[in-house]
Amino acid sequence: MAACSDDATPPIGPGTTGPVATSPVATSPVTTTPVTTTPVTTSPATTIPVTTTPVTTTPVTTSPLPSLQGLQLEVVGDGYANPVFVTSPPGDDRLFVVEKPGRIRIIGVEAPFLDVTALTAEDHQEQGLLGLAFHPDYAANGRFFVYYTDRGGTSTLAEYAVSAADRDAADPGSAEILLTQEQPKGNHNGGMLAFGPDGRLYLGLGDGGGANDRYGNGQRPDTLLGAILRLDVDAATPYAIPPDNPFVDGGGAPEVWAYGLRNPWRFSFDGGLLYVADVGQAAWEEIDVAPAASGGLNYGWPIMEGEACFQEAGCDAAGLEAPVIVYSHDEGCSVTGGYVYRGAAIPEIDGHYFYADWCGGWVRSIRYQDGAITDASDWTGDLGSLDQIVSFGRDAAGELYVVVQGGTIYRIVPIR
Numbered sequence: 001m002a003a004c005s006d007d008a009t010p011p012i013g014p015g016t017t018g019p020v021a022t023s024p025v026a027t028s029p030v031t032t033t034p035v036t037t038t039p040v041t042t043s044p045a046t047t048i049p050v051t052t053t054p055v056t057t058t059p060v061t062t063s064p065l066p067s068l069q070g071l072q073l074e075v076v077g078d079g080y081a082n083p084v085f086v087t088s089p090p091g092d093d094r095l096f097v098v099e100k101p102g103r104i105r106i107i108g109v110e111a112p113f114l115d116v117t118a119l120t121a122e123d124h125q126e127q128g129l130l131g132l133a134f135h136p137d138y139a140a141n142g143r144f145f146v147y148y149t150d151r152g153g154t155s156t157l158a159e160y161a162v163s164a165a166d167r168d169a170a171d172p173g174s175a176e177i178l179l180t181q182e183q184p185k186g187n188h189n190g191g192m193l194a195f196g197p198d199g200r201l202y203l204g205l206g207d208g209g210g211a212n213d214r215y216g217n218g219q220r221p222d223t224l225l226g227a228i229l230r231l232d233v234d235a236a237t238p239y240a241i242p243p244d245n246p247f248v249d250g251g252g253a254p255e256v257w258a259y260g261l262r263n264p265w266r267f268s269f270d271g272g273l274l275y276v277a278d279v280g281q282a283a284w285e286e287i288d289v290a291p292a293a294s295g296g297l298n299y300g301w302p303i304m305e306g307e308a309c310f311q312e313a314g315c316d317a318a319g320l321e322a323p324v325i326v327y328s329h330d331e332g333c334s335v336t337g338g339y340v341y342r343g344a345a346i347p348e349i350d351g352h353y354f355y356a357d358w359c360g361g362w363v364r365s366i367r368y369q370d371g372a373i374t375d376a377s378d379w380t381g382d383l384g385s386l387d388q389i390v391s392f393g394r395d396a397a398g399e400l401y402v403v404v405q406g407g408t409i410y411r412i413v414p415i416r
């Protein structure tokens with residue numbers, strides 16, 4: 001997704017057909033196969049007979065789950081147009097897919113939840129609708145936030161509300177633009193939007209694009225570019241600056257929470273930690289883990305790329321936040337940050353942070369505890385090699401999803 005040059009060829013997605021709700025693969029012999037409710041546009045709508053497998057009673061054992069044999073991917077949706085994210089509102093069992101051309105779709109629902117294709121453009125493959133976050137109190141207030149590049153390429157953070165009449169549709173008339181930031185080039189737009197454990201809204205923005213941080217934004221906390229922003233969307237309209245943001249008293253833009261980032265395409269929170277996957281230029285990809293409550297951290301770009309001096313040899317790394325994972329472009333080209341697994345289906349991987357690479361095709365995980373990495377795993381043997389893993393997603397129950405830009409949404413499920 002967050003490719004390194006301005007010349008990258010836009011990926012070709014299916015784009016022309018509507019999303020298809022795909023029946024999950026039954027992993028238990030007592031499960032009744034769910035019936036697809038959304039008609040498939042390319043074939044006659046048919047009713048699939050429900051075949052019920054006789055229930056067999058299994059003896060009660062002391063272990064609640066059979067032993068884990070491995071992980072696999074279960075298709076939960078297919079045929080999406082350049083999907084770049086999937087998420088759920090808190091406590092909600094629906095899955096919302098973000099399509100880069102400008103639509104948000106609920107898996108299993110025919111009509112789009114929101115369509116902002118008229119507001120955005122994809123002149124560059126890194127442009128479009130890139131982020132979505134539901135307010136922590138979405139069930140009560142129906143507020144959600146989107147991040148897109150507008151038709152002029154300008155980064156735009158906007159708020160919408162769900163329709164009063166239809167929970168599966170947004171109210172396009174509710175749109176309110178909270179923040180805009182001009183982008184000198186089409187790439188490095190960041191794109192992650194997420195609420196932290198503190199209830200603040202975080203937005204990642206890239207360094208403005210081009211290459212080599214040519215506009216000099218990485219080490220400038222007084223610009224919103226090359227940074228993660230932190231906003232209070234409850235205390236004021238359009239937003240308030242949290243009083244504990246690091247630059248409220250000067251030294252930087254008041255919205256800036258962290259800086260020194262090249263293109264923080266995806267980041268996530270887990271408990272008191274913030275995991276940031278910052279896309280590298282030509283040599284190194286990196287993942288940073290820092291206390292979520294630590295404001296003003298400098299992640300080093302472009303002084304460093306990963307653990308390597310970038311602008312000049314023998315650089316001074318003092319004061320820079322060092323990555324906890326780096327890998328070279330021998331293994332990939334653009335890191336796709338994911339999530340720490342906290343779901344119920346696979347307790348064996350509780351606490352494992354999953355990540356991938358857009359061209360490497362692999363999914364890996366680590367556990368990060370007390371500053372150390374344990375349990376580093378490569379899941380290619382289980383999950384196979386996938387084209388263009390553009391994002392992960394997490395549902396309200398904490399289960400993890402893999403988004404492939406060609407159009408497929410997968411859930412990570414156990415083999416038992």
Ligand SMILES: [Ca+2]
Pocket residue numbers: 260278286299300301304305306321323
């Ligand atoms: Ca860095």
